[in-house]
Amino acid sequence: MKNKIFLFTILALFFASCASNDHQSNLDEQVDDVKIQITAYSNEFELFAEADPFVVGNTSEILAHFSHLPNFTALESGSMTARLIVKGIETKHTLNKPTRKGIYKFVLKPDTKGKGKLIFDIKTEKGSFQLVALDITVFKDKNNAIKAAESVNVSSTNATVFTKEQSWKIDFATQFPKVEPFGQVIKTTAQIESAQGDEILISAKTNGVVMLYADNVVEGKKVANGQTLFSISGNGLANNNLSSQYAEAKNNYEKTKTDYERLKGLALDKIVSEKALLNAKNLFDNAKVAYDNLNKNFNASGQKVRSLMNGFVKQIFVQNGQYVEAGHPIVSVSQNKTLILKAEVRQKFASILGTINSASIRTLHNNQTYSLEQLNGKVISFGRTTNKDNYLIPISLQIDNKGTFVSGGFVELYLKTRSSSQALTIPNSALLEEQGVYFVFVQVHPELFEKREVKVGASDGLKTEIIKGIKAEERIVTMGAILVKLAQATGTLDAHSGHNH
Numbered sequence: 001m002k003n004k005i006f007l008f009t010i011l012a013l014f015f016a017s018c019a020s021n022d023h024q025s026n027l028d029e030q031v032d033d034v035k036i037q038i039t040a041y042s043n044e045f046e047l048f049a050e051a052d053p054f055v056v057g058n059t060s061e062i063l064a065h066f067s068h069l070p071n072f073t074a075l076e077s078g079s080m081t082a083r084l085i086v087k088g089i090e091t092k093h094t095l096n097k098p099t100r101k102g103i104y105k106f107v108l109k110p111d112t113k114g115k116g117k118l119i120f121d122i123k124t125e126k127g128s129f130q131l132v133a134l135d136i137t138v139f140k141d142k143n144n145a146i147k148a149a150e151s152v153n154v155s156s157t158n159a160t161v162f163t164k165e166q167s168w169k170i171d172f173a174t175q176f177p178k179v180e181p182f183g184q185v186i187k188t189t190a191q192i193e194s195a196q197g198d199e200i201l202i203s204a205k206t207n208g209v210v211m212l213y214a215d216n217v218v219e220g221k222k223v224a225n226g227q228t229l230f231s232i233s234g235n236g237l238a239n240n241n242l243s244s245q246y247a248e249a250k251n252n253y254e255k256t257k258t259d260y261e262r263l264k265g266l267a268l269d270k271i272v273s274e275k276a277l278l279n280a281k282n283l284f285d286n287a288k289v290a291y292d293n294l295n296k297n298f299n300a301s302g303q304k305v306r307s308l309m310n311g312f313v314k315q316i317f318v319q320n321g322q323y324v325e326a327g328h329p330i331v332s333v334s335q336n337k338t339l340i341l342k343a344e345v346r347q348k349f350a351s352i353l354g355t356i357n358s359a360s361i362r363t364l365h366n367n368q369t370y371s372l373e374q375l376n377g378k379v380i381s382f383g384r385t386t387n388k389d390n391y392l393i394p395i396s397l398q399i400d401n402k403g404t405f406v407s408g409g410f411v412e413l414y415l416k417t418r419s420s421s422q423a424l425t426i427p428n429s430a431l432l433e434e435q436g437v438y439f440v441f442v443q444v445h446p447e448l449f450e451k452r453e454v455k456v457g458a459s460d461g462l463k464t465e466i467i468k469g470i471k472a473e474e475r476i477v478t479m480g481a482i483l484v485k486l487a488q489a490t491g492t493l494d495a496h497s498g499h500n501h
Contacts, residue, residue, distance in 0.1 A: 034149045037445045038062075038118065040133040044069055047120065047131050048164060048446035053145035054084070054138040056113050062106040064120070065164040065446070066131075072479075074102025074168040078124035082106040086116030086138050102168060110138040159450045160441070160488035172480035174443050177426045179472050182465055183419030184352060185458045190343035190361075190413040192405050195398060199314065199334040199407075204324045206303050208232035212320045219316060223307045223333060230330060232303040253284075253291035260284040311335040314407070339401050340380075343413050344392035352417050353382040359397060360414040360461030366404060369428075369461050375399040414461035424470070425463040430478040431456070432485055441477040441484050442470060449477060449484055 038049040046067040052060035062082060066075040076098065083092040089112045099105040118133040139145040204210070212230045223229065260280040266272045314334040318324060341361070345353070356379055359372040372378070377399035386393060395415070405411070430440050431454075438456050441449040454469030470476065477484055 034146055036149050036152070038064075038133050038136070039445050040131055041069070042129065042131045044129050045075065045122065045131050046072065046446060047133065049133075053142075053149045054108070054110050054136065055142050055145045056110055056138060056140055058142070059107055059109045062108065062118075064104045064106060065102055066104065066120075066122070067102065067164065067168070067446075070173065072167060072172050072174070074164070075122075075124070076101055078122055080104050080123070081121040082108065083119045083121065084108050084110055084116060084136065084138075085119065086110060086112045086114050086136075102164065113138050113140045158452075159444055159448050160484055161448055162484045162487050163447050166483075166487070167480065170480050170483055172483075173478050174446075174475050175427075175478050176475055177424050177466060177470060177472050178463075179422050179424055181419050181421065182423035182425055182458070182460075182463075183355070183417035183421070185460045186345055186349050186352075186356075186415040186417075188343045188345050188413050188415065190341040190397070190411050192407050192409050192411060193340045193342060194314075194334050194336065194407050195338035195340050198336070198338045199311075199332060200308050201329050201332050202229065202305060202308065204232055204303075204326055204328045204330055205305070206232055207325050208303065208323070210318050210320065210322050210324055210330060212316075212318075217313060217316060217331060219313050221313045223311060223313060225307060225310050227307045228304050229307055229313075230305050232305065232324065249287070249291045253287040256280070256284040256287040305330065307333050309333060309335060334407065336401055336407060339399050339405055339407065341397040341399060341411065341413060343395050343397075343415075344390070345395060345415070347386065347391065347393060350393055353393065353395060355417040356382070356395075356415050357418045358416045360416070361399070362412040362414075362461050363404065364410060364412065365406075368404070370402075371462060372397065372399070375402050412461065414459070416460050423457070423465045424467075424472060425465055426470075426476060427478045428459065428462060428464055430476050430481055431464055432481055440470060441481050443475040443477065451485075451488065 034053060035050045036053055038047065038051060040047040046069055047064060048067075049062050049064040051062040052058075054060050064082070066080075067073060068075060078098075079094065079096045081092055081094040082104075083090055085091075091108050091110050093106045093108055095104050095106065114137070116136050116138065118136045120131045120133075122129040122131065137148065139148065210230055210232055213228060217229050260277075260283070263272050263277050263280045267274065267277045311333045312335075314332045314336075316331050317329045324330070359377070359379075360369055361372070361375070361377075362369040377397055380396050380398045382395040383393040397413075399405070426440065432439055432441075437453060439451055439453045442452045444450055452469055455467045457465030457467045459465070
């Protein structure tokens with residue numbers, strides 16, 4: 001009987017041992033399957049890591065992705081040390097280079113349980129940096145580690161996986177929405193014109209036939225200050241023949257010069273009187289003034305007309321060989337450096353025109369948007385009244401032509417007024433639209449993004465006011481959102497599947 005009891009005891013202990021081993025094996029497998037996500041930011045870097053739960057006496061692998069900020073490109077080189085500090089006790093691992101582009105694979109074995117922090121010391125060609133992940137917990141046993149990791153519920157509802165490797169290949173960025181003053185926005189269309197002083201009209205100074213210099217007078221051709229553009233000739237004209245006037249002035253100048261020099265020599269010998277010499281000098285001076293005036297801009301072939309500034313030929317108003325009268329416009333020359341945007345707004349905005357302090361300008365030909373500050377611009381005037389021909393109120397802005405603006409063209413204009421009210425705003429590049437419904441992608445972690453519907457308010461061409469749908473502390477995709485949408489449409493990996501590198 002005693003032998004049977006002993007045998008049963010041995011068998012019970014054996015099966016208990018087996019069960020314990022099986023449970024331990026299951027725990028080991030669970031630990032391998034369960035991962036924790038670590039996200040941290042500094043001024044220079046973004047960190048996204050997937051790691052084994054930290055357990056005292058167990059090794060944990062940390063697969064860390066590092067991106068440069070603000071352009072979110074992969075960190076391709078540099079040494080790095082990962083330091084896990086709990087209650088003043090440090091465990092560290094140093095890597096001299098990435099395991100793969102942008103990816104460092106660390107192995108740490110903590111010795112102390114409790115809450116701590118994970119510090120990454122980064123050394124690159126540009127200097128030394130540090131990135132800190134707080135609230136890192138090291139557990140006493142695997143069971144507690146698994147329960148804690150599984151209790152962190154990462155919602156994948158309506159979410160899309162977009163890996164760091166994918167984001168590194170495109171123009172991608174995330175940022176927080178901004179709470180900032182956002183006043184009323186007036187949307188209108190403006191015509192582009194050259195500013196006064198930036199364009200000059202060159203006119204004929206005499207009657208005659210225009211002879212254009214073929215190499216110099218072509219619309220769009222660059223010209224220099226003082227460069228001859230055309231001439232006006234009166235040859236063959238019965239009246240107001242400039243060539244005849246020039247020849248007459250030249251002959252008169254040469255004759256009076258000869259007479260004056262001859263009399264000046266005779267006056268030394270007292271052969272002619274001082275009165276005769278002064279009369280000859282007066283005739284010579286008058287003839288010289290008349291000849292110099294013509295000779296400066298005219299020759300035997302006619303008037304020489306030069307450019308009065310550096311710039312380009314904007315427009316030609318005559319044809320080669322056309323007869324013109326004095327004052328007739330011939331060509332316009334523009335520098336195209338300073339432009340005027342002329343717009344009109346409805347009368348209902350009259351009371352707030354004085355509060356306009358900025359604007360966004362969108363070109364129609366290439367869909368580029370600029371702020372007024374980028375173009376060194378300013379509001380130079382706005383109308384106080386209307387007239388019987390036009391019931392709209394004019395407003396004019398001045399900008400530097402730093403973009404691809406074309407005088408005579410049109411742009412979309414978003415006039416922004418000063419305001420003390422605060423609004424939640426996001427860049428327009430973050431906003432996507434489907435059948436009249438707007439949405440953004442909210443970051444769950446740097447590889448998982450939730451599609452979120454938002455209600456939009458006013459837009460200034462660069463930013464849009466968000467009335468409902470997201471909060472200021474929720475990071476959103478601001479560049480590359482359309483590609484995240486495409487990734488959602490084509491299907492992605494399981495959000496909890498982790499990485500295998």
